[in-house]
Amino acid sequence: xxxxxxxxxxxxxxxxxxxxxxxxxxxxxxxxxxxxxxxxxxxxxxxxxxxxxxxxxxxxxxxxxxxxxxxxxxxxxxxxxxxxxxxxxxxxxxxxxxxxxxxxxxxxxxxxxxxxxxxxxxxxxxxxxxxxxxxxxxxxxxxxxxxxxxxxxxxxxxxxxxxxxxxxxxxxxxxxxxxxxxxxxxxxxxxxxxxxxxxxxxxxxxxxxxxxxxxxxxxxxxxxxxxxxxxxxxxxxxxxxxxxxxxxxxxxxxxxxxxxxxxxxxxxxxxxxxxxxxxxxxxxxxxxxxxx
Numbered sequence: 001x002x003x004x005x006x007x008x009x010x011x012x013x014x015x016x017x018x019x020x021x022x023x024x025x026x027x028x029x030x031x032x033x034x035x036x037x038x039x040x041x042x043x044x045x046x047x048x049x050x051x052x053x054x055x056x057x058x059x060x061x062x063x064x065x066x067x068x069x070x071x072x073x074x075x076x077x078x079x080x081x082x083x084x085x086x087x088x089x090x091x092x093x094x095x096x097x098x099x100x101x102x103x104x105x106x107x108x109x110x111x112x113x114x115x116x117x118x119x120x121x122x123x124x125x126x127x128x129x130x131x132x133x134x135x136x137x138x139x140x141x142x143x144x145x146x147x148x149x150x151x152x153x154x155x156x157x158x159x160x161x162x163x164x165x166x167x168x169x170x171x172x173x174x175x176x177x178x179x180x181x182x183x184x185x186x187x188x189x190x191x192x193x194x195x196x197x198x199x200x201x202x203x204x205x206x207x208x209x210x211x212x213x214x215x216x217x218x219x220x221x222x223x224x225x226x227x228x229x230x231x232x233x234x235x236x237x238x239x240x241x242x243x244x245x246x247x248x249x250x251x252x253x254x255x256x257x258x259x260x261x262x263x264x265x266x267x268x269x270x271x272x273x274x275x276x277x278x279x280x281x282x283x284x285x286x287x288x289x290x291x292x
Contacts, residue, residue: 004162006034008174009072011161012182013189022169023160026186026231027193033058033066038073045079048114052085056092067192067203068095070185072178074112086117090125093200097185099177100130100143107145116148125200127188127207130219131155131180132228137218142177144222151211152219153229155180187231 010032017024035055037047058064069089086096098115100107107116107128118126131139132152138144139156158179164170184207191203198206211227220226 013186087122107148153180153183
Protein backbone atom coordinates (compact mmCIF):
# COMPACT_ATOMS: atom_id res chain seq x y z
CA UNK A 1 0.00 0.00 0.00
CA UNK A 2 2.81 2.44 0.75
CA UNK A 3 3.70 2.60 -2.95
CA UNK A 4 0.16 2.82 -4.29
CA UNK A 5 -1.01 5.45 -1.79
CA UNK A 6 0.98 8.30 -3.30
CA UNK A 7 0.15 7.23 -6.85
CA UNK A 8 -3.55 7.24 -5.95
CA UNK A 9 -3.21 10.76 -4.51
CA UNK A 10 -1.43 11.93 -7.66
CA UNK A 11 -4.19 10.65 -9.92
CA UNK A 12 -6.80 12.60 -7.99
CA UNK A 13 -4.79 15.80 -8.27
CA UNK A 14 -3.75 15.60 -11.90
CA UNK A 15 -5.14 12.64 -13.83
CA UNK A 16 -5.63 13.77 -17.43
CA UNK A 17 -9.28 13.92 -18.44
CA UNK A 18 -11.17 14.17 -21.68
CA UNK A 19 -9.21 11.35 -23.29
CA UNK A 20 -11.54 8.41 -22.67
CA UNK A 21 -8.89 6.69 -20.59
CA UNK A 22 -8.40 6.06 -16.88
CA UNK A 23 -9.53 8.71 -14.42
CA UNK A 24 -9.88 12.49 -14.54
CA UNK A 25 -8.20 14.46 -11.80
CA UNK A 26 -8.96 17.98 -10.61
CA UNK A 27 -6.20 19.80 -12.51
CA UNK A 28 -5.53 18.11 -15.85
CA UNK A 29 -2.14 19.66 -16.57
CA UNK A 30 -0.02 20.02 -13.47
CA UNK A 31 3.59 19.37 -12.54
CA UNK A 32 4.44 17.21 -9.52
CA UNK A 33 7.38 17.06 -7.19
CA UNK A 34 7.47 14.01 -4.93
CA UNK A 35 8.78 14.40 -1.39
CA UNK A 36 8.90 10.86 -0.06
CA UNK A 37 9.88 10.50 3.58
CA UNK A 38 7.74 7.50 4.51
CA UNK A 39 7.99 3.85 3.57
CA UNK A 40 6.62 0.45 4.45
CA UNK A 41 7.50 0.92 8.11
CA UNK A 42 6.41 4.54 8.40
CA UNK A 43 8.81 7.41 8.93
CA UNK A 44 9.93 10.15 11.27
CA UNK A 45 8.93 13.72 12.02
CA UNK A 46 12.55 14.71 11.44
CA UNK A 47 12.36 13.49 7.86
CA UNK A 48 9.00 15.17 7.35
CA UNK A 49 10.66 18.44 8.33
CA UNK A 50 13.49 17.81 5.88
CA UNK A 51 10.98 17.15 3.10
CA UNK A 52 8.99 20.32 3.79
CA UNK A 53 12.14 22.44 4.08
CA UNK A 54 13.46 21.00 0.81
CA UNK A 55 10.29 22.02 -1.00
CA UNK A 56 10.36 25.50 0.51
CA UNK A 57 13.97 25.84 -0.55
CA UNK A 58 13.07 24.89 -4.12
CA UNK A 59 10.78 27.91 -4.25
CA UNK A 60 12.79 30.46 -2.30
CA UNK A 61 16.22 29.72 -3.77
CA UNK A 62 15.42 28.13 -7.11
CA UNK A 63 12.26 29.93 -8.16
CA UNK A 64 10.06 26.84 -8.56
CA UNK A 65 6.42 27.91 -8.94
CA UNK A 66 5.22 25.78 -6.06
CA UNK A 67 1.66 26.57 -5.00
CA UNK A 68 0.73 23.87 -2.49
CA UNK A 69 1.88 20.70 -0.80
CA UNK A 70 -0.50 17.79 -0.36
CA UNK A 71 -0.08 16.17 3.05
CA UNK A 72 -1.99 12.91 3.08
CA UNK A 73 -0.12 11.72 6.15
CA UNK A 74 -0.17 12.18 9.88
CA UNK A 75 0.79 10.89 13.28
CA UNK A 76 2.77 11.86 16.33
CA UNK A 77 2.23 14.73 18.68
CA UNK A 78 3.01 18.41 18.49
CA UNK A 79 6.45 19.29 17.17
CA UNK A 80 7.77 22.85 17.38
CA UNK A 81 10.25 22.06 14.61
CA UNK A 82 7.54 20.78 12.29
CA UNK A 83 5.47 23.85 13.10
CA UNK A 84 8.46 26.01 12.16
CA UNK A 85 8.86 24.19 8.84
CA UNK A 86 5.18 24.77 7.97
CA UNK A 87 5.52 28.42 9.03
CA UNK A 88 8.54 28.78 6.73
CA UNK A 89 6.45 27.36 3.89
CA UNK A 90 3.81 29.95 4.70
CA UNK A 91 6.41 32.70 4.49
CA UNK A 92 7.28 31.36 1.04
CA UNK A 93 3.61 31.58 -0.02
CA UNK A 94 3.08 27.79 -0.11
CA UNK A 95 -0.22 26.27 1.02
CA UNK A 96 -0.11 23.18 3.25
CA UNK A 97 -3.19 21.04 2.57
CA UNK A 98 -3.55 18.35 5.25
CA UNK A 99 -5.70 15.30 5.95
CA UNK A 100 -7.90 15.68 9.05
CA UNK A 101 -7.43 12.02 10.05
CA UNK A 102 -9.38 8.77 10.04
CA UNK A 103 -10.15 8.15 13.71
CA UNK A 104 -13.77 9.36 13.78
CA UNK A 105 -12.62 11.86 16.38
CA UNK A 106 -13.07 15.54 17.12
CA UNK A 107 -9.86 17.40 16.34
CA UNK A 108 -11.06 20.26 18.54
CA UNK A 109 -10.54 18.07 21.60
CA UNK A 110 -8.04 15.48 20.34
CA UNK A 111 -5.49 17.20 18.08
CA UNK A 112 -4.44 15.55 14.84
CA UNK A 113 -1.09 16.59 13.41
CA UNK A 114 -0.10 18.04 11.05
CA UNK A 115 -3.61 19.32 10.25
CA UNK A 116 -4.02 20.90 13.70
CA UNK A 117 -1.15 23.29 13.07
CA UNK A 118 -3.90 25.39 11.49
CA UNK A 119 -4.50 26.59 15.06
CA UNK A 120 -1.08 28.27 15.13
CA UNK A 121 -1.06 31.91 14.02
CA UNK A 122 2.26 31.29 12.24
CA UNK A 123 0.65 28.64 10.01
CA UNK A 124 -2.32 30.27 8.24
CA UNK A 125 -1.33 28.30 5.12
CA UNK A 126 -2.79 25.06 6.52
CA UNK A 127 -6.09 23.79 5.08
CA UNK A 128 -7.51 20.83 7.02
CA UNK A 129 -9.77 18.46 5.05
CA UNK A 130 -12.45 15.99 6.15
CA UNK A 131 -13.80 13.16 3.96
CA UNK A 132 -17.26 12.97 2.44
CA UNK A 133 -19.22 10.11 0.90
CA UNK A 134 -20.68 10.26 -2.61
CA UNK A 135 -24.01 11.39 -1.12
CA UNK A 136 -22.48 14.26 0.83
CA UNK A 137 -22.39 12.62 4.23
CA UNK A 138 -19.41 12.84 6.55
CA UNK A 139 -17.51 9.57 6.02
CA UNK A 140 -17.85 7.21 8.96
CA UNK A 141 -14.09 7.19 9.57
CA UNK A 142 -13.42 10.90 9.09
CA UNK A 143 -12.22 13.22 11.81
CA UNK A 144 -13.96 16.56 12.12
CA UNK A 145 -13.71 19.77 14.11
CA UNK A 146 -15.87 22.88 14.23
CA UNK A 147 -12.78 25.01 14.84
CA UNK A 148 -9.96 22.81 13.47
CA UNK A 149 -11.18 21.32 10.16
CA UNK A 150 -11.94 23.71 7.33
CA UNK A 151 -14.07 21.80 4.82
CA UNK A 152 -15.01 18.44 3.39
CA UNK A 153 -14.15 16.83 0.05
CA UNK A 154 -14.83 13.45 -1.59
CA UNK A 155 -12.92 10.76 0.30
CA UNK A 156 -14.96 7.56 0.27
CA UNK A 157 -14.63 5.02 -2.54
CA UNK A 158 -12.39 7.23 -4.66
CA UNK A 159 -11.27 5.63 -7.89
CA UNK A 160 -7.77 6.66 -8.95
CA UNK A 161 -4.41 5.53 -10.26
CA UNK A 162 -2.23 2.85 -8.66
CA UNK A 163 0.97 1.18 -9.91
CA UNK A 164 0.31 -1.69 -12.29
CA UNK A 165 2.43 -4.74 -13.02
CA UNK A 166 5.09 -4.57 -15.72
CA UNK A 167 4.72 -0.80 -16.09
CA UNK A 168 1.03 -0.98 -16.95
CA UNK A 169 -1.74 1.36 -15.85
CA UNK A 170 -3.99 0.26 -13.03
CA UNK A 171 -6.74 1.75 -10.91
CA UNK A 172 -8.30 1.14 -7.52
CA UNK A 173 -10.86 2.48 -5.07
CA UNK A 174 -9.48 3.85 -1.78
CA UNK A 175 -11.10 5.65 1.12
CA UNK A 176 -9.67 8.07 3.65
CA UNK A 177 -9.08 11.72 4.37
CA UNK A 178 -5.91 11.06 2.34
CA UNK A 179 -8.22 10.74 -0.66
CA UNK A 180 -10.16 13.90 0.22
CA UNK A 181 -7.07 16.07 0.64
CA UNK A 182 -5.77 15.89 -2.97
CA UNK A 183 -9.12 17.12 -4.28
CA UNK A 184 -8.45 20.36 -2.40
CA UNK A 185 -4.77 20.48 -3.41
CA UNK A 186 -5.76 20.05 -7.04
CA UNK A 187 -8.28 22.87 -6.67
CA UNK A 188 -5.53 25.10 -5.26
CA UNK A 189 -3.34 24.40 -8.30
CA UNK A 190 -6.27 24.92 -10.65
CA UNK A 191 -7.16 28.25 -9.06
CA UNK A 192 -3.53 29.37 -9.26
CA UNK A 193 -3.37 28.45 -12.94
CA UNK A 194 -6.23 30.79 -13.79
CA UNK A 195 -5.27 33.41 -11.20
CA UNK A 196 -1.47 33.39 -11.50
CA UNK A 197 -0.92 36.42 -9.26
CA UNK A 198 -3.01 35.05 -6.38
CA UNK A 199 -1.23 34.66 -3.04
CA UNK A 200 -1.54 31.59 -0.84
CA UNK A 201 -3.88 33.55 1.43
CA UNK A 202 -6.07 34.55 -1.51
CA UNK A 203 -6.25 30.99 -2.84
CA UNK A 204 -7.20 29.67 0.59
CA UNK A 205 -9.84 32.36 1.01
CA UNK A 206 -11.35 31.49 -2.37
CA UNK A 207 -11.44 27.78 -1.50
CA UNK A 208 -13.07 28.39 1.88
CA UNK A 209 -15.50 31.03 0.65
CA UNK A 210 -16.70 28.61 -2.00
CA UNK A 211 -17.13 25.92 0.66
CA UNK A 212 -19.07 28.30 2.90
CA UNK A 213 -21.37 29.02 -0.04
CA UNK A 214 -21.91 25.26 -0.47
CA UNK A 215 -23.48 24.44 2.89
CA UNK A 216 -23.54 20.71 3.56
CA UNK A 217 -25.77 19.37 6.37
CA UNK A 218 -23.33 16.66 7.44
CA UNK A 219 -20.64 19.31 7.99
CA UNK A 220 -22.81 21.76 9.92
CA UNK A 221 -21.10 22.20 13.28
CA UNK A 222 -18.39 19.76 12.19
CA UNK A 223 -16.17 22.08 10.13
CA UNK A 224 -15.30 25.78 10.06
CA UNK A 225 -17.08 26.48 6.77
CA UNK A 226 -19.88 23.97 7.21
CA UNK A 227 -19.44 23.17 3.53
CA UNK A 228 -17.62 21.14 0.92
CA UNK A 229 -15.13 21.81 -1.84
CA UNK A 230 -16.90 23.37 -4.81
CA UNK A 231 -14.80 24.55 -7.77
CA UNK A 232 -18.00 25.71 -9.52
CA UNK A 233 -18.44 28.49 -6.96
CA UNK A 234 -14.67 28.89 -6.64
CA UNK A 235 -14.26 30.27 -10.15
CA UNK A 236 -17.45 30.77 -12.13
CA UNK A 237 -15.70 32.82 -14.80
CA UNK A 238 -13.81 29.68 -15.77
CA UNK A 239 -16.90 27.50 -15.73
CA UNK A 240 -15.39 24.85 -17.98
CA UNK A 241 -13.35 23.79 -14.93
CA UNK A 242 -16.38 23.57 -12.67
CA UNK A 243 -16.46 19.88 -11.76
CA UNK A 244 -14.00 18.03 -9.57
CA UNK A 245 -14.56 14.98 -11.75
CA UNK A 246 -15.23 15.88 -15.37
CA UNK A 247 -17.36 14.30 -18.06
CA UNK A 248 -17.69 15.85 -21.52
CA UNK A 249 -20.90 14.93 -23.27
CA UNK A 250 -23.61 16.35 -25.52
CA UNK A 251 -27.14 17.22 -24.57
CA UNK A 252 -30.22 16.51 -26.69
CA UNK A 253 -29.53 19.58 -28.83
CA UNK A 254 -26.01 18.45 -29.56
CA UNK A 255 -24.47 21.12 -27.35
CA UNK A 256 -21.25 20.27 -25.54
CA UNK A 257 -21.70 19.99 -21.79
CA UNK A 258 -19.48 19.46 -18.77
CA UNK A 259 -21.18 17.72 -15.89
CA UNK A 260 -20.55 15.93 -12.60
CA UNK A 261 -22.45 15.05 -9.45
CA UNK A 262 -25.38 17.31 -10.20
CA UNK A 263 -23.20 20.19 -11.40
CA UNK A 264 -23.67 21.01 -15.06
CA UNK A 265 -22.10 23.86 -16.97
CA UNK A 266 -22.93 24.44 -20.62
CA UNK A 267 -19.96 24.99 -22.90
CA UNK A 268 -20.77 27.46 -25.65
CA UNK A 269 -18.59 26.09 -28.41
CA UNK A 270 -16.21 23.37 -29.49
CA UNK A 271 -13.37 25.83 -28.89
CA UNK A 272 -14.27 25.95 -25.21
CA UNK A 273 -14.35 22.15 -25.08
CA UNK A 274 -10.85 22.06 -26.56
CA UNK A 275 -9.70 24.64 -24.03
CA UNK A 276 -11.02 22.43 -21.25
CA UNK A 277 -8.67 19.70 -22.40
CA UNK A 278 -5.64 21.83 -23.15
CA UNK A 279 -5.39 24.69 -20.64
CA UNK A 280 -1.83 24.73 -19.36
CA UNK A 281 -1.22 24.72 -15.63
CA UNK A 282 2.22 25.67 -14.44
CA UNK A 283 1.44 25.35 -10.77
CA UNK A 284 3.06 22.62 -8.76
CA UNK A 285 1.19 20.22 -6.53
CA UNK A 286 3.37 18.21 -4.16
CA UNK A 287 2.42 15.20 -2.14
CA UNK A 288 3.87 13.12 0.64
CA UNK A 289 3.21 9.44 1.07
CA UNK A 290 1.41 7.65 3.83
CA UNK A 291 -2.04 6.25 4.40
CA UNK A 292 -4.12 8.59 6.54
